[in-house]
Amino acid sequence: MRYTQYLLPTLKETPADAEVISHQLMMRAGMIRKVAAGIYSYMPFGLRSIRKMEQIIREEMDRAGAIECLMPMANPAELWQETGRWEKYGKELLRFKDRKETDFCMGPTHEEVVTDIVRNTVKSYKQLPLNLYQIQTKFRDEIRPRFGLMRGREFIMKDAYSFDLDDEGADAAYSKMYQAYRNIFQRCGLNFRAVEADTGAIGGSFSHEFMVLAESGEDAIVSCDTCEYAANIEKAELIYRESKTPPATAELQKVDTPGQKTIEDVAAFLKAEPRQLVKTLIIQTSEDEVLAVLLRGDRELNEIKLTNLLDVDWVLMADDDVVKQTTGAPTGFAGPIELKVRVIADSEVQAMADFVVGGNAVDVHYLGVNLGRDFAVSRFADIRQAVGGDPCPRCASGKFESWRGIEVGHVFKLGTKYSESMNATVLDDQGKARPLVMGCYGIGVGRTVAAAIEQNHDEQGMALPMPLAPFQVLVSMVNPKDDAVREASEQLYRQLLDLGVEVLLDDRDERPGIKFKDADLIGIPLRVTVGSRNLKEGRVELKVRASGEMSLLSVAEAAQAVQQMVDDAL
Numbered sequence: 001m002r003y004t005q006y007l008l009p010t011l012k013e014t015p016a017d018a019e020v021i022s023h024q025l026m027m028r029a030g031m032i033r034k035v036a037a038g039i040y041s042y043m044p045f046g047l048r049s050i051r052k053m054e055q056i057i058r059e060e061m062d063r064a065g066a067i068e069c070l071m072p073m074a075n076p077a078e079l080w081q082e083t084g085r086w087e088k089y090g091k092e093l094l095r096f097k098d099r100k101e102t103d104f105c106m107g108p109t110h111e112e113v114v115t116d117i118v119r120n121t122v123k124s125y126k127q128l129p130l131n132l133y134q135i136q137t138k139f140r141d142e143i144r145p146r147f148g149l150m151r152g153r154e155f156i157m158k159d160a161y162s163f164d165l166d167d168e169g170a171d172a173a174y175s176k177m178y179q180a181y182r183n184i185f186q187r188c189g190l191n192f193r194a195v196e197a198d199t200g201a202i203g204g205s206f207s208h209e210f211m212v213l214a215e216s217g218e219d220a221i222v223s224c225d226t227c228e229y230a231a232n233i234e235k236a237e238l239i240y241r242e243s244k245t246p247p248a249t250a251e252l253q254k255v256d257t258p259g260q261k262t263i264e265d266v267a268a269f270l271k272a273e274p275r276q277l278v279k280t281l282i283i284q285t286s287e288d289e290v291l292a293v294l295l296r297g298d299r300e301l302n303e304i305k306l307t308n309l310l311d312v313d314w315v316l317m318a319d320d321d322v323v324k325q326t327t328g329a330p331t332g333f334a335g336p337i338e339l340k341v342r343v344i345a346d347s348e349v350q351a352m353a354d355f356v357v358g359g360n361a362v363d364v365h366y367l368g369v370n371l372g373r374d375f376a377v378s379r380f381a382d383i384r385q386a387v388g389g390d391p392c393p394r395c396a397s398g399k400f401e402s403w404r405g406i407e408v409g410h411v412f413k414l415g416t417k418y419s420e421s422m423n424a425t426v427l428d429d430q431g432k433a434r435p436l437v438m439g440c441y442g443i444g445v446g447r448t449v450a451a452a453i454e455q456n457h458d459e460q461g462m463a464l465p466m467p468l469a470p471f472q473v474l475v476s477m478v479n480p481k482d483d484a485v486r487e488a489s490e491q492l493y494r495q496l497l498d499l500g501v502e503v504l505l506d507d508r509d510e511r512p513g514i515k516f517k518d519a520d521l522i523g524i525p526l527r528v529t530v531g532s533r534n535l536k537e538g539r540v541e542l543k544v545r546a547s548g549e550m551s552l553l554s555v556a557e558a559a560q561a562v563q564q565m566v567d568d569a570l
């Protein structure tokens with residue numbers, strides 16, 4: 001491709017609404033342009049990376065035995081009503097009517113459509129296992145679209161769905177996909193972790209998220225510094241090997257704590273550490289229960305763990321009225337003593353004695369508080385947020401390290417949730433109808449390219465790894481008006497094309513400074529500069545974008561040498 005015939009609108013300035021580096025660079029390098037909030041056009045240069053990502057995914061999915069198909073964006077409401085998701089999905093589901101007033105939605109995911117295909121075409125266990133995938137545009141009316149392709153409303157996803165006769169088969173399908181995902185992200189040259197994830201409402205089954213490690217990531221994850229364990233913070237388990245309650249040594253004592261509101265304030269006022277306090281949260285559940293939850297003063301509640309523990313749809317912090325009704329005091333002074341509601345405590349609290357709690361009255365706290373003696377706990381459980389330094393639940397010696405991550409992929413064992421609600425069954429070898437056991441597996445295509453930029457950039461611009469870079473080599477013609485330079489560049493360009501290398505020829509009549517700035521910004525992995533001084537000695541200059549390494553190549557061997565470097569990097 002010739003730069004002069006291409007559309008590569010680079011920007012000097014960073015667009016004001018681009019918060020993260022990948023969004024800034026994708027805009028500045030002319031890869032994407034915004035059409036509406038969370039809706040982008042893929043410009044020619046960006047589309048090349050997107051297509052490469054898709055191709056890597058396709059190859060690994062095919063290799064794992066999945067079969068490609070393509071389902072529609074417009075989904076009839078009927079199918080979504082069968083699973084109950086037409087009502088449940090909420091506002092992310094973009095609904096619309098056709099001219100006959102029939103309800104439709106834009107598919108945010110395709111369990112309904114694919115299950116419909118399979119129930120109509122697969123009748124016998126002999127047709128299993130089956131794994132259907134597509135690479136397709138999804139629409140989710142995200143509440144906060146942001147970060148460019150990272151969280152769009154319209155975005156490309158690879159989604160795959162496996163169908164098996166039994167759990168064993170479904171587990172095998174899951175591990176094949178898990179391995180395929182590892183291969184995909186490895187081939188992209190990404191630093192990632194596969195982490196255990198919460199399975200939410202479906203429960204019981206298992207799920208992993210593939211996280212690209214990056215400061216800008218929206219997810220918090222922990223991994224063990226010794227063994228393989230890694231988990232989303234929403235899920236990360238904590239176990240307590242010591243949970244014996246120490247004996248009480250202090251008397252219960254009521255104290256005034258005038259004007260002290262936060263845990264830190266109260267601790268400082270009482271000359272204690274936040275970890276010697278127990279905080280009491282008043283919680284409401286989807287089942288209309290109000291309960292008190294106790295945590296060590298310096299810990300945070302993990303609402304997902306609590307939701308799962310209580311087996312409810314959601315939990316939330318009670319509002320001021322409910323707190324007042326429950327504790328008799330405004331929010332901020334709750335404590336477990338003489339409380340009339342169920343009390344659930346984090347396991348860590350079980351090992352505490354002589355602690356401080358709220359007094360259920362303004363500016364009052366209790367000191368020397370002890371479990372059992374002063375109040376009762378109906379249940380101890382792991383309900384707090386894990387943090388770096390916590391002990392690993394799997395191995396005896398490891399500690400958690402904490403990271404930020406971008407979720408680029410998700411593998412999920414669904415079980416029979418969809419096959420049962422949609423009556424998708426097959427006949428087993430006894431002629432008996434059985435619901436299919438399903439799995440679903442997603443990868444965000446644009447999000448993965450964005451995550452790769454988050455991991456591969458510097459002050460000057462992006463440096464995408466070879467497998468995802470829009471072009472492999474940039475040939476920079478320093479002065480197109482110099483005949484020798486032009487001829488040598490043109491020849492190198494043709495040779496590289498003949499060798500099957502993806503090459504962009506910067507044949508613009510621009511100052512070298514501008515060309516080099518653009519080259520660093522768009523970050524094509526290899527740059528060959530053809531300039532008159534080196535050319536007189538029969539040489540061209542090679543620069544590796546990621547490392548900045550420079551070397552000279554002989555004109556005669558340049559094309560071969562470059563092709564070799566490209567091959568080595570793929």
Ligand code: ATP
Nearest residue numbers: 149150151152155157407408409410442443444447
């Ligand atoms: P998130 O928690 O980030 O919203 P999700 O759990 O809703 O993700 P899935 O339904 O598992 O995502 O979708 C599969 C994959 O699709 C995700 O791993 C992610 O890579 C991608 N994805 C999801 N939502 C978006 C979005 N709004 N924009 C771009 N990619 C997305």
Ligand code: MG
Nearest residue numbers: 092140142151
């Ligand atoms: Mg989402």
